[in-house]
Amino acid sequence: MNLVKLIEFFRGRLKTVVRLCFVVLAVLVLLDAIPAIVDKEHAHTSIEHWPGFWAVFGFVACVLIIIISKWFGHAGIMVREDYYEDGSAPLASTPKGHHE
Amino acid sequence: MNNFWIHPALILILGALLLPLVPAALKKAYLLLVPILVFLRVYTMAHGTFGEVSFLNWTLVFGRVDALSNVFGYIMSLMCILGTLYGLHVKDDAQHIASWIYVSGSIGCIYAGDFITLFLFWELMAFSSVFLIWFRGRRESLGAGYRYLLVHIFGGLALLAGMVWHCNTQGSWAFDASFCKLAVHHATPATYLILIGFILNAAVPPLHAWLPDAYGEATFNGSVFMCAFTTKTAVYALCRGFAGTEILVPLGVIMALYGVVYAVLENDSRRLLAYHIISQVGYMVAGVGLGTEMAINGACAHAFAHILYKGLLFMGCGAVLHMTGQSKFTELGGLWKKMPWTFLFTLIGGLSISAFPLFSGFVSKSMIVTAGFEEHKLWVGYLLLLASAGTFLHTGLKVPYFIWFGKNKPKKETWDRAAEPPWNMNVAMAVAAFLCIFIGCYYPYLYKMLPYQEAAAEFAKTVYSPYHISETLQILLFTGLGFFLLLKKLVPEPTISLDMDWFYRKGGRAFLWFAKYPVQSVDNFIGELYRYAGLIPLMLTAKVSGLFDNYVIDGAVDGFASSFRGIGRRLRFVQRGQMQQNLAFAFAVAAAIIVAFLLFSRISKASVPARLSLPGAPVSQSALPTAGLTSDAVTTR
Numbered sequence: 012m013n014l015v016k017l018i019e020f021f022r023g024r025l026k027t028v029v030r031l032c033f034v035v036l037a038v039l040v041l042l043d044a045i046p047a048i049v050d051k052e053h054a055h056t057s058i059e060h061w062p063g064f065w066a067v068f069g070f071v072a073c074v075l076i077i078i079i080s081k082w083f084g085h086a087g088i089m090v091r092e093d094y095y096e097d098g099s100a101p102l103a104s105t106p107k108g109h110h111e
Numbered sequence: 112m113n114n115f116w117i118h119p120a121l122i123l124i125l126g127a128l129l130l131p132l133v134p135a136a137l138k139k140a141y142l143l144l145v146p147i148l149v150f151l152r153v154y155t156m157a158h159g160t161f162g163e164v165s166f167l168n169w170t171l172v173f174g175r176v177d178a179l180s181n182v183f184g185y186i187m188s189l190m191c192i193l194g195t196l197y198g199l200h201v202k203d204d205a206q207h208i209a210s211w212i213y214v215s216g217s218i219g220c221i222y223a224g225d226f227i228t229l230f231l232f233w234e235l236m237a238f239s240s241v242f243l244i245w246f247r248g249r250r251e252s253l254g255a256g257y258r259y260l261l262v263h264i265f266g267g268l269a270l271l272a273g274m275v276w277h278c279n280t281q282g283s284w285a286f287d288a289s290f291c292k293l294a295v296h297h298a299t300p301a302t303y304l305i306l307i308g309f310i311l312n313a314a315v316p317p318l319h320a321w322l323p324d325a326y327g328e329a330t331f332n333g334s335v336f337m338c339a340f341t342t343k344t345a346v347y348a349l350c351r352g353f354a355g356t357e358i359l360v361p362l363g364v365i366m367a368l369y370g371v372v373y374a375v376l377e378n379d380s381r382r383l384l385a386y387h388i389i390s391q392v393g394y395m396v397a398g399v400g401l402g403t404e405m406a407i408n409g410a411c412a413h414a415f416a417h418i419l420y421k422g423l424l425f426m427g428c429g430a431v432l433h434m435t436g437q438s439k440f441t442e443l444g445g446l447w448k449k450m451p452w453t454f455l456f457t458l459i460g461g462l463s464i465s466a467f468p469l470f471s472g473f474v475s476k477s478m479i480v481t482a483g484f485e486e487h488k489l490w491v492g493y494l495l496l497l498a499s500a501g502t503f504l505h506t507g508l509k510v511p512y513f514i515w516f517g518k519n520k521p522k523k524e525t526w527d528r529a530a531e532p533p534w535n536m537n538v539a540m541a542v543a544a545f546l547c548i549f550i551g552c553y554y555p556y557l558y559k560m561l562p563y564q565e566a567a568a569e570f571a572k573t574v575y576s577p578y579h580i581s582e583t584l585q586i587l588l589f590t591g592l593g594f595f596l597l598l599k600k601l602v603p604e605p606t607i608s609l610d611m612d613w614f615y616r617k618g619g620r621a622f623l624w625f626a627k628y629p630v631q632s633v634d635n636f637i638g639e640l641y642r643y644a645g646l647i648p649l650m651l652t653a654k655v656s657g658l659f660d661n662y663v664i665d666g667a668v669d670g671f672a673s674s675f676r677g678i679g680r681r682l683r684f685v686q687r688g689q690m691q692q693n694l695a696f697a698f699a700v701a702a703a704i705i706v707a708f709l710l711f712s713r714i715s716k717a718s719v720p721a722r723l724s725l726p727g728a729p730v731s732q733s734a735l736p737t738a739g740l741t742s743d744a745v746t747t748r
Binding site for chain 2: 014015018032035036039040042043048049050051052053054055056059063065066067068069070072073074075076077078079080081083084087088089090091092094095
């Protein structure tokens with residue numbers, strides 16, 4: 012049950028955790044700007060040499076995915092859960108026989 | 112040929128068949144022993160060609176063991192151990208039997224050296240896995256299972272037709288490298304049919320809707336098996352037969368993004384994971400399409416890593432389903448107090464699929480992305496990285512957040528039921544989680560198994576370069592920032608999303624309607640026509656004149672009447688939608704096609720030498736009517 016205590020510990024200090032996360036994000040971009048630490052020799056394109064390019068890429072990707080998908084979903088793709096159940100009763104009554 | 116060569120799938124099939132005879136006290140030990148034996152068998156298998164069996168005019172090759180088949184065989188048999196351990200407490204023998212036969216189908220495909228063997232095991236997989244859906248026992252599972260089966264029958268028939276066509280022009284049944292070259296440069300309709308059969312199993316849109324439909328509806332441990340075998344066996348088949356097929360690159364990229372988009376909309380955790388299988392297999396398909404040594408390595412490595420982390424994720428969500436009876440985000444939330452270990456394991460799976468450094472996805476996914484950049488297909492690299500942001504968004508953040516945290520409060524009975532799962536499920540998750548981290552930290556373990564060793568060694572030098580780590584962490588952590596900023600937009604909604612299965616779920620109804628109304632009214636019309644124009648005048652004439660021979664008229668009328676009644680009965684049979692009988696009929700047709708084909712090729716092969724040895728003389732005729740047709744076809748060619 013130590014795991015529960017650990018999660019409780021972090022939840023009790025949510026503000027500190029959030030601040031810490033922002034520090035990590037900032038440090039990440041800063042490190043990316045120092046060529047001595049992050050050697051961009053293996054970069055595929057010139058645009059990647061901009062410091063923090065991938066940070067912007069990740070953030071924009073995330074926002075785009077959420078907004079475009081939600082727009083797509085609300086354009087008629089998302090339907091109520093019983094959508095397929097409507098009238099799913101098999102075409103029940105066997106047609107009335109003739110000649111019988 | 113070595114007489115003592117034992118096929119790993121054979122151990123598993125025999126093990127499955129003997130399972131009901133094992134006494135209850137030994138059952139758990141037996142359930143673990145058999146998959147471990149299979150794994151050891153795969154692990155110790157030497158490279159080469161084994162298990163050659165003569166069948167009619169062909170040599171079936173059951174065991175083509177090389178680097179490519181071994182890496183897939185290794186992970187499949189490993190996953191079989193984990194999956195069985197996860198469901199160890201399930202009392203129902205039939206479930207274990209179904210999953211073992213399913214796995215043996217997959218292993219059989221992987222070691223198959225020819226098309227007939229491949230097809231045999233390919234179908235075995237489809238027909239055994241459907242039970243993993245049906246055993247859930249819900250009304251929805253029955254429907255989902257039938258749809259799964261019908262889609263796979265379609266795929267199987269496409270594959271069979273393509274194989275027959277291809278082999279008739281090639282005159283060979285060897286599924287090997289020469290075939291690979293043919294696929295890339297001289298694609299024929301036959302090649303495309305085979306490709307359709309393969310990519311249907313790989314769930315490439317628009318042939319993918321069976322996957323979320325089935326995997327969301329299977330039993331809690333059935334999905335753990337299913338998520339590993341069908342799609343990855345297809346990836347193996349694509350690696351073997353279609354490496355470098357250009358069209359697979361855009362298809363793979365579309366897959367990777369398609370799964371991400373649908374995962375945003377999904378409310379059911381297991382269906383969300385299923386959409387992410389499509390997304391992840393997209394990377395592999397794109398890798399196969401790129402076809403370079405690094406890309407094929409990447410496809411294999413990613414399949415290997417994927418089986419472990421996706422199995423782990425399905426285990427985590429399956430544990431929630433098993434314990435609470437719920438898999439929908441709107442019915443769950445705040446479970447961290449009740450199932451903290453399940454949370455931790457699922458989070459490890461989520462970090463692995465998102466390709467965090469030190470987790471397995473990091474060392475495998477980047478191989479495919481790098482291969483895309485190195486081929487100067489920048490759009491492939493960028494779009495795959497875009498999809499990887501989406502992967503972290505859903506599997507790494509959305510799944511753990513909305514099940515174990517979030518503002519939503521589950522119903523009281525869900526909350527009361529929630530608890531840590533039985534020990535065996537926890538151990539299976541722990542082992543899978545360990546392997547995910549182990550591969551991420553000690554990547555030579557995985558890289559040593561890959562088919563192209565030089566390319567793998569080359570890539571190993573740069574995989575943990577600071578730039579690669581910085582790039583990945585930036586993408587992922589800033590995706591995390593976006594997630595928490597847009598959290599309100601992501602709150603799950605109790606909906607389902609329409610997908611390609613709409614066409615056969617609603618389209619099927621249109622067909623039934625067509626059968627009921629237009630066809631039936633034509634039937635009625637003919638019936639009425641017959642009554643007024645045929646029967647009544649005839650009866651009147653008969654009565655009035657009394658000259659006709661009553662027996663003749665009666666005979667004719669009776670004959671007509673009974674034939675119409677017969678047609679009506681047959682139509683009603685279709686209209687009642689008796690799926691089981693229709694399915695049995697479809698299988699019978701498929702079997703008849705196979706038999707007809709076997710006869711056909713046997714005779715046409717036999718007739719060729721006859722024609723060669725006796726030029727001008729009539730081709731040797733067999734008693735069978737098809738023989739005449741075949742030899743005519745041969746002579747006119």
